[in-house]
Amino acid sequence: MSRAKLLGMQVGVGLAMLLLWHVLTVYPILGAPKQIQFFFSTPLDVLARVVKEFSSTEIWRHLWITSIETVLAFAFGAFGGILFGFVFARGETLAAVFDPYIKAANALPRVVLAPIFALWFGLGIWSKVALGFTLVFFIVFFNVYQGVREVPQVVLANARMLGMNERQLLRHVYWPAALTWVFSSLHTSVGFALVGAVVGEYLGSSAGLGYKIQQAESVFDVTGVFAGMLILAVFVIVIDMLVSAIENRLLVWRPGPATGAQS
């Protein structure tokens, strides 16, 4: 299927859903429009609200706060995950001893930590960063751990025979191998960083997209909730596109659709 045709169909599906939403909420099909709109709002109202939001500077501050929290949660989580992933993958005993604790910590639903983090780190950005960190850390940790342990033995033996010491092996073999795995989980982990930030804001804060949505919800302002969700969705897509661009740039060596045309 051609790119233009695919894009056309994608847009078509979106428009069809919006049209359905519009028709069902504006015309008296399921009941009185006034009543229906209280529960479901209308696409045009939501769009108008988004436009209104962006005409003030207020929304940019919220977006900025959420971005900062996401970036910090991702940076700290990735750094910690990479560091511990490396250390544990290279130390068999350490990994074996800590195994049940890591599994237990990872199995814990992170949302329950949000109030504790709010208590520890306050209602500012750091409690949200902490929540995002706990989500990102484990994804990156498990991927790096796996990546380092699954370096092809023959590549490793070859590098050793070329005379590489531990530091050179780390730089030329372990690190690039682990990086592949980090990037394969990048979309997921960036997504989780954002989830941590928004959920944290939702549960207790004074700024950010999660706060905006929570504010609207608390006064049954459905239009406001949907507007917040729409902004959030676009924000996620933009971040995801950025990640894809970085990924394609850094993983040029990998066989696959990104480079397949050249081989």
Added chain:
Amino acid sequence: MPPPPAASAVSLTDLAIAFGLAGGGRYTAVEAIGLAVRPGEFVAIVGPTGCGKSTLLNAAAGLVRPAAGKVEIFGAALLGLNGRAGYLFQQDALMPWKTALDNVAVALEPKGVAQAKAHEQARGWLARVGLSAFLDRYPHMLSGGQKKRVALAQVLIRDPEILLMDEPFGPLDAQTRQIMGNLLLDLWAADRKAVLFVTHDLEEAIALADRVVVMSAGPAATIIGDFPVSLPRPRDIAEVRLEPAFHHIHKEIWASLKVEVQKAYAAGGVG
């Protein structure tokens, strides 16, 4: 310290190598191995599959610790990895995240060569293996033969005194094998390093080597024959096979190898 002139490049004495099995117990791969490779000598090891040829090579490389016996490199007992040897693996051993050029240049980093100089030398070596047009290719963009050329350049750029080769051309098709064999002989002729070349292909062994060593079927495989190959050099891999002397040597070695190959098949043809 220059080695004493009499010392063999590689010397294996009463060597035995065993592996612990998963279910307990031990599997003796090779034993009572005595083999010496002189400096500048090209020695090929042939034997049925699963006879432990590669294990022997790994012992010479220091990748495997022997259960008994001695490994000496230029007269000195081998401790740890063999830093004076280059190893060409059967499988793809290139770093997939580096281009051909970087894969070759990185081999000089442990020697402390500056990056610009390493790249310059790597370009030279890739030209010698005929890959000047493929410097920026990543391994997955190269064919099997091209990858072997990069691997060869990666090993040779370090100028090792000993070359250990583990069925390096095994996965390649027949024509590519011949081309690679001739390339190897050309490069080797320039400075005649000691070579230990493992293969299951007797014709390839005779065409390349000064001496062919035959191993028995495993377990507890050992050396059962040692045949000099007196064919003149330089040789062309494809043409040397047509000479009467080649057939004579082939017949002689095959007589002893055949029995072992049959044994290996009877034992279930262990891979």
